Structures are given as structure tokens and as C-alpha cells.
Amino acid sequence: MQQIALPSLFAAPSADVPHQTVPLPQSQHQMHVAVFTGVKNAKEVRSLLIKGDESVPQMALINAAPIVDVFQVQMACTKALLQQDQGTMKTRSLYSEILFNLCPTTNISDAIRQFGIAESSSTVIAVMLGTEAPSVEKQLIDLVQGEIIEVNRIPDFTDLKTVNKIYKLGNAVRDHSETLALVIGAMALKGHLN
Amino acid sequence: MPFAPGRPAIVKERFKKSYRHPILDEKLTTRRVIQEARCLHRMRRAGVDTPTVYLVDVKASTIYMEYVDGTSVRDFISSQGPLVEDIEIKLAQSIGKSLGIMHDLDIVHGDLTTSNMMIRTESQSVVMIDFGLSAVSSMVEDKAVDLYVLERALISTHPDTDRLFQTILKHYGRSSKGGKIVLKKLEEVRRRGRKRTAFG
Known part of the structure; x- marks a missing residue:
């Protein structure tokens, strides 16, 4: 799994030291990512995941089609950790909160359906959060049958049609960074637009 | 500040106004933080260049946004x-x-x-x-x-x-x-x- 740092957030300064900012504890967390492509057993993995089978480690299994860039996943994770700290999570676990945060709307079942691994998923992003490298790497590789690729190749597997539909971006042609900017903005303003 | 690799960010926090009633202050501050972020995002969607909104921490009245070079x-x-x-x-x-x-x-x-x-x-x-x-x-x-x-x-x-x-x-x-x-x-x-x- 590739280790990726998460954006560090800052705690609000206290009233007596107005200009000091303190990094929050979640900035010590690392995001551990593995991207699988050519996945053959998505249907099976999904049903094991739903059953809560022991062969599935605690993690988020993300459908790569609506993912534009790894930064999108980083932001969803950072927000999930922040919400865990603040006690404002909307779903039952940290990993379902990541899927929820990727979604621009506040419907939990829509979020899981759009961003969770689907029966037809051929590219899947496995994400774990923690301060140390996870010990379940082998378990993960045994579970998901596919080829592991570099995280920076995520854009090669994006389905822009799906992205435009989920984030309501219309059909205008945009470059990668502009699409990413609009996606990140839509995630940040989840529930606050209109 | 370094945010994610290659993506420096601006952290914009609205401070508490101690001269206002705490409940009123919280409501006003929250509304204005969201208002600001929402405007940035709506403009960007409409094709006007604005800094990308990365994260809105409503509880801390803080917006994390793209650092524009x-x-x-x-x-x-x-x-x-x-x-x-x-x-x-x-x-x-x-x-x-x-x-x-x-x-x-x-x-x-x-x-x-x-x-x-x-x-x-x-x-x-x-x-x-x-x-x-x-x-x-x-x-x-x-x-x-x-x-x-x-x-x-x-x-x-x-x-x-x-x-x-x-x-x-x-x-x-x-x-x-x-x-x-x-x-x-x-x-x-x-x-x-x-x-x-x-x-x-």
C-alpha cells in the first residue's frame, strides 16, 4: 500500500493566545492506499463486505469511476477524521464516512451506491487510515483479484460522464485540474449549497 | 501552510465577536462562513476564477482554500x-x-x-x-x-x-x-x- 500524508488542519486558537494555531491530532494519521485495476471479483468482494466477513479488513473500498484524483480521497479522509474528532459523523463508521464525504449530496445510501465498490467495478481504491502502516496488506491482496497500480494513475480510470452526473457539472469540457477543483468544492460545500 | 503535497492552502478563520451575545454570534458566524465558501464555489462553477474551497470546518468557523500563486x-x-x-x-x-x-x-x-x-x-x-x-x-x-x-x-x-x-x-x-x-x-x-x- 502506498502511504500518503493527509492535509493537516489546525485547531482554533484559544482566546488568550489569539495568534497560535495547533495542529489537530488527525494530521498524524496517514492514508494507506492501494489501487487495484482489472478487478475480476468485485461482486464477491462486495457481498463479503456487506456480510461483514472476517476476510475483509476494516477499510473503505471505493469505486474508482467517479474519482478524479487521489486528492479527492485525501480530502474525504481528512474531513472524516475531523468529524470523528468533533463527534459530528453522519454515518456509523469512519470508513463509511469517507464514502459519504465523497458525495456532494447528503443522502447516505446514494453515497454508498455511487462511491462504494459495485458489482461491476473493475478499478477499486482500497483506503485505510492510521498512524502506522497496516498489517493487513497480504489479506487485502488475497481478497481483491486485480493488478495493483500507482496512485497517480487514478485519473486514467476516471469515468468523466459519471463524475459530471454525480457532481452535476454539465457536459462542458474541462481539463483535469478544473474538474478536480469543482469536485473538491462540491464536496466541501456538501449540504450547504442552496 | 503545507496542506497536501504540492497544494499549499490558505486558512481563513472568523473570530468570535465577544461583544455579541454568544448564541447570536455563533449563528451569524456560521452563516457567514458558509456564505463565503458558497459564493466562491458558485462563482467557480459559473466560470469565474476563484480559489478552490478545500474544506469548510463549520465548528471552528474556518475555511481551507487554495493558495493562489x-x-x-x-x-x-x-x-x-x-x-x-x-x-x-x-x-x-x-x-x-x-x-x-x-x-x-x-x-x-x-x-x-x-x-x-x-x-x-x-x-x-x-x-x-x-x-x-x-x-x-x-x-x-x-x-x-x-x-x-x-x-x-x-x-x-x-x-x-x-x-x-x-x-x-x-x-x-x-x-x-x-x-x-x-x-x-x-x-x-x-x-x-x-x-x-x-x-x-
């Missing part, structure tokens, strides 16, 4: 001396168009100055920043005052930018659907100043 339009104009005509036209066109789209979204910036516009180093695109005083209003009056504030700011910070402002208005009128009416109102606002008098 560039110079403010203010510093740009000051460093250039008298503007070369085609640079001036390009700049005015970009500002005018952005303002037109913004007002068509019923967003009133509230603090239009050349310090609140930036030019990206890489793409030379004009970026609108600081929507901390922005409001949503469909009133022609509010939009005209918005432009008037910019005109006054231009006059006081940069001498000889009359032509620049005129060109901004020209492109504003072209890009905004309700532009003509706003420009007409601007003349009225100029005669009486920013504040409307209470007596007829």
Missing part, C-alpha cells in the same frame, strides 16, 4: 506604471466579465477593490478573492453600489485609471444580462454617494 491586481498596476493599452484591455475585459457573471448570480461582493483581485502567475487568469463581505441580492441598487465601491477604490489607489474602469464597465455591460440597468443605476449612485438618504 500570483500578484494582486493592485500590485500589478502599481508595478506597471501607466498600463500598456492591450494589457489594460485584457485586464478590464477579464474583470468586467467576471463581475457581470457574478452579479447575474445575484452575488454582491461587498468589498470590490484591486486588492481583492489577483492574477495567477501561471495562467494570467484574474481571480476574485475575499467574499467575506459578500451577500446574495438581486437588487439593482446593491449591484450598482458594488461597482461604485470599485470605482472609488480605483480612483483612490491608482491615478489615471479612468479608462480602465470605463473598459471594465463596457465588458460588464456585455456579459451581464441585467448589466444595462445596473449601469444606469450607477450614474444615480455616483450623484448621491454610496448611502441612500432617508429623505426622498
Whole structure:
């Protein structure tokens, strides 16, 4: 799994030291990512995941089609950790909160359906959060049958049609960074637009 | 501050106003934080360049947004001396168009100055920043005052930018659907100043 740092957030300064900012504890967390492509057993993995089978480690299994860039996943994770700290999570676990945060709307079942691994998923992003490298790497590789690729190749597997539909971006042609900017903005303003 | 690799961010926090009642203060602060982030995002969606909103921490009244690498339009104009005509036209066109789209979204910036516009180093695109005083209003009056504030700011910070402002208005009128009416109102606002008098 590739280790990726998460954006560090800052705690609000206290009233007596107005200009000091303190990094929050979640900035010590690392995001551990593995991207699988050519996945053959998505249907099976999904049903094991739903059953809560022991062969599935605690993690988020993300459908790569609506993912534009790894930064999108980083932001969803950072927000999930922040919400865990603040006690404002909307779903039952940290990993379902990541899927929820990727979604621009506040419907939990829509979020899981759009961003969770689907029966037809051929590219899947496995994400774990923690301060140390996870010990379940082998378990993960045994579970998901596919080829592991570099995280920076995520854009090669994006389905822009799906992205435009989920984030309501219309059909205008945009470059990668502009699409990413609009996606990140839509995630940040989840529930606050209109 | 380093945010994610290669993505520096700006952290903008609204402070507690201790002179306000705590419950009222919390409600107002929350509303304004969301308002600011929402304006930035709506503008970007409509094709106006603004900093990308990365994260809104409502509880801490903090917005994390993209750090824009560039110079403010203010510093740009000051460093250039008298503007070369085609640079001036390009700049005015970009500002005018952005303002037109913004007002068509019923967003009133509230603090239009050349310090609140930036030019990206890489793409030379004009970026609108600081929507901390922005409001949503469909009133022609509010939009005209918005432009008037910019005109006054231009006059006081940069001498000889009359032509620049005129060109901004020209492109504003072209890009905004309700532009003509706003420009007409601007003349009225100029005669009486920013504040409307209470007596007829």
C-alpha cells in the first residue's frame, strides 16, 4: 500500500493566545492506499463486505469511476477524521464516512451506491487510515483479484460522464485540474449549497 | 501552510465577536462562513476564477482554500506604471466579465477593490478573492453600489485609471444580462454617494 500524508488542519486558537494555531491530532494519521485495476471479483468482494466477513479488513473500498484524483480521497479522509474528532459523523463508521464525504449530496445510501465498490467495478481504491502502516496488506491482496497500480494513475480510470452526473457539472469540457477543483468544492460545500 | 503535497492552502478563520451575545454570534458566524465558501464555489462553477474551497470546518468557523500563486491586481498596476493599452484591455475585459457573471448570480461582493483581485502567475487568469463581505441580492441598487465601491477604490489607489474602469464597465455591460440597468443605476449612485438618504 502506498502511504500518503493527509492535509493537516489546525485547531482554533484559544482566546488568550489569539495568534497560535495547533495542529489537530488527525494530521498524524496517514492514508494507506492501494489501487487495484482489472478487478475480476468485485461482486464477491462486495457481498463479503456487506456480510461483514472476517476476510475483509476494516477499510473503505471505493469505486474508482467517479474519482478524479487521489486528492479527492485525501480530502474525504481528512474531513472524516475531523468529524470523528468533533463527534459530528453522519454515518456509523469512519470508513463509511469517507464514502459519504465523497458525495456532494447528503443522502447516505446514494453515497454508498455511487462511491462504494459495485458489482461491476473493475478499478477499486482500497483506503485505510492510521498512524502506522497496516498489517493487513497480504489479506487485502488475497481478497481483491486485480493488478495493483500507482496512485497517480487514478485519473486514467476516471469515468468523466459519471463524475459530471454525480457532481452535476454539465457536459462542458474541462481539463483535469478544473474538474478536480469543482469536485473538491462540491464536496466541501456538501449540504450547504442552496 | 503545507496542506497536501504540492497544494499549499490558505486558512481563513472568523473570530468570535465577544461583544455579541454568544448564541447570536455563533449563528451569524456560521452563516457567514458558509456564505463565503458558497459564493466562491458558485462563482467557480459559473466560470469565474476563484480559489478552490478545500474544506469548510463549520465548528471552528474556518475555511481551507487554495493558495493562489500570483500578484494582486493592485500590485500589478502599481508595478506597471501607466498600463500598456492591450494589457489594460485584457485586464478590464477579464474583470468586467467576471463581475457581470457574478452579479447575474445575484452575488454582491461587498468589498470590490484591486486588492481583492489577483492574477495567477501561471495562467494570467484574474481571480476574485475575499467574499467575506459578500451577500446574495438581486437588487439593482446593491449591484450598482458594488461597482461604485470599485470605482472609488480605483480612483483612490491608482491615478489615471479612468479608462480602465470605463473598459471594465463596457465588458460588464456585455456579459451581464441585467448589466444595462445596473449601469444606469450607477450614474444615480455616483450623484448621491454610496448611502441612500432617508429623505426622498
